[in-house]
Amino acid sequence: MIQKIKNIYHLLQAVVANLWYAFPSREIKVIGVTGTDGKTTTTHLLYHILSTSGKKVSMLSTIFAKVAGKEYDTGFHVTTPDSFLIQKLLRAAVKNGDEYFILETTSHALDQNRVWGVHFDAAVLTNITHEHLDYHKSIGGYAKTKWRLVEMARIALINNDDEVTRLQSIKSAHIKTYGLINKADYSQDFKKEIKDLADFNAYNYLGAYGLCVELGIDEKSIVEALKTYKLPAGRIDIVYKKDFMVIVDFAHTPNGIYRILETVKKQYIHGEGRLIHVFGSAGLRDHTKRPAMGKASATFADISYITEEDYRTEDPLKIAKEIGLGFENKKYSVEIDRKKAIYTAIGVAKSGDVVVITGKGHEKSLCRGTIEYPWSDIDCVKEYVSTLS
Secondary structure (H helix, E strand, O other): HHHHHHHHHHHHHHHHHHHOOOOHHHHHEEEEEEOOOOEEEEHHHHHHHHHHHOOEEEEEEOOOOEEEEEEEEEEOOOOOOHHHHHHHHHHHHOOOOOOEEEEEEEEHHOOOOOOOOOOEEEEEEEOOOOHHHHHHHEEEEEEEEHHHHHHOOOOOEEEEEOOHHHHOOOOOOEEEEEOOOOOHHHHHHHHHHHOOOOHHHHHHHHHHEEEEEEHHHHHHHHHHHHOOOOOOOOOOOEEEOOOEEEEEEEOOHHHHHHHHHHHHHHHHOOOOOOOOOOOOOOOOOOHHHHHHHHHHHHHHHOOEEEOOOOOOOHHHHHHHHHHHHOOOOOOOOOOHHHHEEEEEEHHHHHOOOEEEEEEEOOEEEEOOOEEEEOOOOOHHHHHOHHHHH
């Protein structure tokens, strides 16, 4: 009941915001990007392709917003902001003469009516895996919410290799598919052309490629743009690479952790090199995913350190214990202090090892109790390795 009242409030706010800014999305082509994993990378890929193809484009993502030529920091814990800010940024892009606006769109924003009134010209649905079930209650409910974006868009591209997404699919002329396994409208494997492209990122590249083709962008220009694209901060971010490596990644879902560790094991671990993993799980969020996160770490990591990750008002030791259930009989260590955990992990690294730190990525704060403390995994790593000879 409380959530329904909140959603009505957000709807009224969205109506007023659209009226105040005169429905700006009707004057620009808005591209919505949703999915559990890969939203941010796909959003930045689309921006890079369109901008290098000579299009005027703005973007709002988890990491930052780039609107009307200005960049705004969004490095805390919100992806899709409130309706007034969305409409304000859309209007700014229109005034700047932009042709496209790429909006990273969460299931919460869709469910809470924060994107009501936004006219989506196109959309990409990357995948649907275990996340936010504390809010949506079931994977089915979560999927239906994500699917709203597909129904709202003039044209939509969906991942046909993702089982949950495929189950939602209906035959419609406006829905196109992409995939590397199942039959799809787009099936190019860019791992053949782009060095060290992770398997999971091959899907993000393919999704961005397919949608841009649908938008009428020259295919040669798209492929050239893909070759020059650099992953955003906190996405397979190699912060240190000498005798051993340290990688920071935003992965914070069971699937996200599984995929990044699988990729590291496959592409960066050689000989007797070990994979050392540092991670945690956010407090006051979906607690049902925690054992699965532990299982993902146990599957690939030789050494695992469970630490804090925005525990808020939850007991971080309780969170660690719930993650530990996924390890079953495999050993792991707990060091709640994130700085100490990272320092310890790097400290035990030997030649050929890879330390992977997941969960925070690009974020600039760490929530303990009700206070946001300045924090950066990337800066923490740099501080430690600067002391190494």
